[in-house]
Amino acid sequence: MAFDHAKFLARFIDEAREHCSRLSEGLLNLENSPGDAELLNGLFRSAHTIKGSSRMMKLAGVTELAHRMEDVLDAVRGGSLQAAPAVCDVLFRGLDALGRMLEAMAAGEVSPEAPAELCRELAQTAQPAPEASAPVADTPDTPDSSDKSDKSDKSDKSDKSDKSDRSDSPDSPDSPDSPDGSRPSVATCAAPEAGGAPEKHPAGAKDRPAEYLRINAAKLDDLIKLMGEIVSQHNRYRRDIASLREIERSVTRHLKAVSELSGTDSGNEALAEAGDALQLSLRQAVRGMQDASLLQEHLVGDLQQSSLTLRMQPLSTVFDPLRRTVRDLAREVGKEVDFVVDGGDTELDRKIIDRIGDSLLHMIRNSLDHGLESGEERTAAGKPAKGTISLYAYYDSGCVTISLSDDGKGLSVEKIGQKALAKGLLTESALQSMSRAEVTNLIFLPGFSTSPIITDISGRGVGMDVVRKSVVDELRGSIVIETREGEGTTFLLRLPLNLAVFPLFLLSVGGKICALPATSMVEMLSIRRDEIIDIVNKRAIRLREQIIPVEELSAIVGVEREPRAGCEVTVVVIRDGEEKLGLLVDAIVGREEMVVKSLPQHLKDLRLVSGATIGERDSIINVLHPPEIIRLAREIAQPRQRPHGEAPRQDATVLVVDDSINTRELEQSLLEAYGYKVVTAEDGEDAWLKSRGTRFDLVITDVEMPRLDGFSLTERLRSDPEYGGVPVIIVTSREKVEDKKRGIAVGANAYIVKGAFDQSNLLDTVRSLIG
Helix, strand or coil: CCCCHHHHHHHHHHHHHHHHHHHHHHHHHHHHCCCCHHHHHHHHHHHHHHHHHHHHCCCHHHHHHHHHHHHHHHHHHHCCCCCCHHHHHHHHHHHHHHHHHHHHHHCCCCCCCCCHHHHHHHHHHHCCCCCCCCCCCCCCCCHHHHHHHHHCCCCHHHHHHHHHHHHHCCCCCCCCCCCCCCCCCCEECCCCCCCCCHHHCCCCCCCCCCCCEECCHHHHHHHHHHHHHHHHHHHHHHHHHHHHHHHHHHHHHHHHHHHHCCCCHHHHHHHHHHHHHHHHHHHHHHHHHHHHHHHHHHHHHHHHHHHHHHCEEECHHHHHHHHHHHHHHHHHHCCCEEEEEECCCCEEEHHHHHHHHHHHHHHHHHHHHHHCCCHHHHHHCCCCCCEEEEEEEEEECCEEEEEEEECCCCCCHHHHHHHHHHCCCCCHHHHHCCCHHHHHHHHHCCCCCCCCCECCCCCCCCCHHHHHHHHHHHCCCEEEEEEECCCEEEEEEEEECCCCCEEEEEEEECCEEEEEEHHHEEEEEEEEHHHCEEECCEEEEEECCEEEEEEEHHHHHCCCCCCCCCCEEEEEEEEECCEEEEEEECEEEEEEEECCECCCHHHCCCCCEEEEEECHHHCEEEEECHHHHHHHHCCCCCCCCCCCCCCCCCCCEEEEECCCHHHHHHHHHHHHHCCCEEEEECCHHHHHHHHHHCCCCEEEECCCCCCCCHHHHHHHHHCCHHHCCCCEEEEECCCCHHHHHHHHHHCCCEEEEHHHCCHHHHHHHHHHHHC
């Protein structure tokens, strides 16, 4: 029988992704424990398994790359090569390339080729140094020779040191178990790419939904048993229905007999007997149906729960790849960081996990780039030179909370307020009347950032508004910020367990029923009416030493409500970020898990309502949007935001400085297409002369230019009172930390690396700085 390649390809890709994930995690651990023999053996086995499986599948490119990585790991394991950072770096690059090849095959490419230059680099890395004390067999340079040498187990040393590993490794693509003999509990064929950083996925691969899931066998067994119970209960229903039909036939017979004997004593006796028998039969039938209905209710609830758990995945699928991301970003910004992760076994709906990865990445980038101080700053502040970023997850009252914290400098409420004033988002009087929580929540405005400089890592003001939209608007979760200046910041993301049904609290307001997501609820309480106090033009309550404003929910949603007598009132406290608000309601109807439907297209702009669900007697219940409720409850002037789609300032003039005519024309055409006026200069000296006769609203400059470079131009502009407050963006190919620090030192507002340059990158930065 011919080998069915297509039948096993998907299974091979799935298995290889799992081994890539183990390799990524293992290499991260290897950097901290370079002498761990068990860890090295596990890494070697994973690479060996990928090589063997791919060879059976005739995937020459994957085989060659995996074999080169195996050679390096074997050299480290044998002691002829140290697990230095440079060695781990080349292995990580091999892992990234392997991940891209797997994604290419998943997208339909038959057999992608291995990167030749990378394979040569891996082969050179595996070669022993001249002074090495332990001899290691030569590493072949061609795929043919590597295949031949592998058939003879490459070297006597490899064969003797790990013969059992090689013989026990499941080289067959249909092997159900992992190399160490354990069966994975839960996995998805759309596991994150081995490289770890979400942005390294090939185009389109990241957003492609998983075609299937690998389900834990115990979960499937429970579901099958439950289906058996439901089938049995269904048969009981059929018997009960048959009994009711027999009662119906019996009633028909008795009525016929009574009609024939009507008016006689015998007829009256027969009628009484028939009535008694009918009453007894109906009573028994109703009791049986009630019992069956109760049991059916329990079974359906269990079926719903079991079905939902099939789509649940551990958060480790998104947490683990972030370890690699933090490692790479920390090196890029030149900071030492301990990344602590816990709670990866906490499970969430796969659809939620797929959508929170970008949000976590945004926040981690912010923490690394301008949340954590440099080693020198931390030492001067009495902190350890190495910073700490912690990522935790735990179950929380029917929801899941993800905590991301750092021990950096924290958020400065004063700086946030001043930045909002500088950007014209609010007035001085409005700022003075805002609470600390309201000011802190300004970081969620589009384009807002307190970073002193904008880089390709963070600070462009395009992160936290995306996080809020994803977590609060789309997933109906909540975000809470806890920060202390000089000590650090914690973000708490509270999410529903799944997207099939949402936990809702049903409230009665003016005779109407509405709902609030449980993720936004803080607490519910009953207080005396005289406990509500007046503060300036607001009403509030004192709750555990906190002053929380309160408003009538009926007034916010526009429902007429009759004044209620009595001295007790019901308050529901909701939260958005650091802001809390107490809502006065008529009653709390209860808490239910309900399906929430999105609003139809013509109601999408109704921001107060995030969705709708169906209540009793097919009534429609509006699910309210807590951030909008809090916004409407405020009586202060709101930050000015540009409406969606509004054109940029038509009077803004930008000076573009670059010695490359192609770069100048590219940036000029891009900016002019979005309504900005653009003047170009061919180098720093030309730009300086043009700035003498015109005050530009923004300057975009390269660094490497004849006559006057970009750093010197920025420094000269800053010495001119006319240009002291004019934003300057540096766009350059220099990506070293020292260059970025110099950009800050000379007074640049943004620093974009050309390697990370794209149109939205530049436009978002320009809009962030001048609107």
